[in-house]
Amino acid sequence: MEFVANIVVTLKPSVLDPQGVTVKEALHSMDYHAVEDVRMGKFMELTIKADSEQQALDQAHEVCKRLLVNPVIETYTLNIKAQTGGAV
């Protein structure tokens, strides 16, 4: 079976995000003062072949920890679902 893992990587809340600050300031200069904070991040979509959702989830967490995320500065969220529509 194929599963799709959606991964969002952001800087930890304790780490200053220079891009987020700059975008926030741009929004404020456009008079969107209701926007209180902006955090930038990365979105990654992985297609994983696995026997079960649990196995795909374990695999996704493993690659996050080994390569996709640097735990010194980053944190991530992960959602996984079975690929629909069938393989071509």
Add this chain to the structure above:
Amino acid sequence: MLRFGVVVFPGSNCDHDCFYAVQQFISEDVEFIWHKSHEIHDFDCIILPGGFSYGDYLRTGAIARFSPVIEQVQKFAESGKLVIGICNGFQILLECGLLPGAMLRNTSLRFICKYVNLKTVNEKTPFTSSIARDQVLNIPVAHGEGNYYIDPEGLADLKRNNQIVFQYCDEQGNVNDAANPNGSVENIAGICNKAGNVLGMMPHPERCCDPRLGSSDGLTIFQSIMKSLTVSQ
């Protein structure tokens, strides 16, 4: 004769500068090491040069860190031999865990390419043995992600173990916010590991070894390496 190795990753672009600096001024025995190498033998010092390994994709140094040669570099470092990572080389050393911390985008969001002043705060490493304590070096930086980050506990560790080697400063050697080009914690420009045989620095000493290029302050670092290795042999 001392033998130097310069590792070449896809996207390295300071490899030839390092090679030239070593060959012209330090030792004619210098060799390129392709990043797919599974063996590195008989070197006295390995240099991880600057550049944009793997296009800086994902994070700077994150993919190069899994090149086969890195496992060899880790073993080399664990055996007490000298490893110096410059700019992207420093970023790779952080990603592979030979040095603590991580790099963030410069606070200005700009790529910064200019001469900066560095205060030598640890003159006891093999990389600074020919430099006086607090000596100010004028060496160029060229990076978009040189904003060194480490959490407060990690910073306390660095200080306790005297691992901070270079700090950005003004011409007089004052370490202050105005002299910090990229937002680095405590103006950190270079650190070493606890044992002192692995150095990472963002500025490029290889770019200022030849006095014809405006400064030869970078040479003091290579001369220190040579001095330390000659003494230990």
